[in-house]
Amino acid sequence: MTTEEGKLLISGLEIQAVRKDIKNIHVGVYPPNGRVRIAVPTGTTDEKIKLVIISKYKWIRKQREKFLNQKRETPREYVTGESHYFMGQRYILNVITGSYRGRIEITGRKRMAMYVSPHANIEDRKIVMERFYRACLSKELDKAVSKWEERLGVQANEIRIRKMKTKWGSANIKNKRIWISLELAKKSPSCIEYVVVHELTHFIERKHDDKFKSIMDSALPNWRLVRDELNDFIY
Numbered sequence: 001m002t003t004e005e006g007k008l009l010i011s012g013l014e015i016q017a018v019r020k021d022i023k024n025i026h027v028g029v030y031p032p033n034g035r036v037r038i039a040v041p042t043g044t045t046d047e048k049i050k051l052v053i054i055s056k057y058k059w060i061r062k063q064r065e066k067f068l069n070q071k072r073e074t075p076r077e078y079v080t081g082e083s084h085y086f087m088g089q090r091y092i093l094n095v096i097t098g099s100y101r102g103r104i105e106i107t108g109r110k111r112m113a114m115y116v117s118p119h120a121n122i123e124d125r126k127i128v129m130e131r132f133y134r135a136c137l138s139k140e141l142d143k144a145v146s147k148w149e150e151r152l153g154v155q156a157n158e159i160r161i162r163k164m165k166t167k168w169g170s171a172n173i174k175n176k177r178i179w180i181s182l183e184l185a186k187k188s189p190s191c192i193e194y195v196v197v198h199e200l201t202h203f204i205e206r207k208h209d210d211k212f213k214s215i216m217d218s219a220l221p222n223w224r225l226v227r228d229e230l231n232d233f234i235y
């Protein structure tokens with residue numbers, strides 16, 4: 001079965017169009033950002049796709065609004081018993097108070113301990129968690145970046161982590177700088193690797209075109225699966 005994938009811009013909406021050996025047309029709107037995907041039989045014209053999207057436009061908009069309004073993450077309180085994600089695993093938090101300056105330790109396969117002062121409020125605890133995330137993510141990024149810089153034959157001048165809610169990463173091609181979302185610390189190392197390969201690939205090809213995809217295909221043959229793991233799961 002051959003699958004052909006492309007992007008279309010219809011009424012200001014970016015549509016992911018997939019042509020493959022199927023009989024019916026499927027339109028889907030996916031979390032977390034309301035990505036729109038249409039799967040159509042091979043040979044369907046862009047014009048036909050446009051008509052289908054327009055006829056479903058109201059429904060698509062409604063679905064997208066639902067996702068965009070939905071809180072992607074229930075607010076965390078950083079208390080004992082609460083779930084926290086780290087490197088693709090779910091951990092149960094155990095908060096231990098004492099004369100600590102604030103640190104996190106992985107204490108078991110599913111256990112995470114937070115050592116904080118008894119006066120630490122939610123905001124202080126959040127900072128402790130983010131510091132831990134940042135340090136661990138930074139280590140993972142170092143590993144992945146040096147591995148893939150060599151394999152792809154490119155070099156990044158700088159990798160920076162920052163809080164980004166809508167993107168996992170971005171690349172500044174001119175300055176050879178890559179930004180990575182701190183949220184990625186919650187995801188598995190293979191997701192982290194995928195984002196690194198994606199952003200480094202932009203140093204070879206700016207657009208998400210066929211050349212870009214063929215570089216991704218030879219670097220990480222299962223990148224589409226990892227991308228879906230990364231984007232279709234809400235905590």
Ligand SMILES: [Zn+2]
Pocket residue numbers: 198202208
């Ligand atoms: Zn990109």
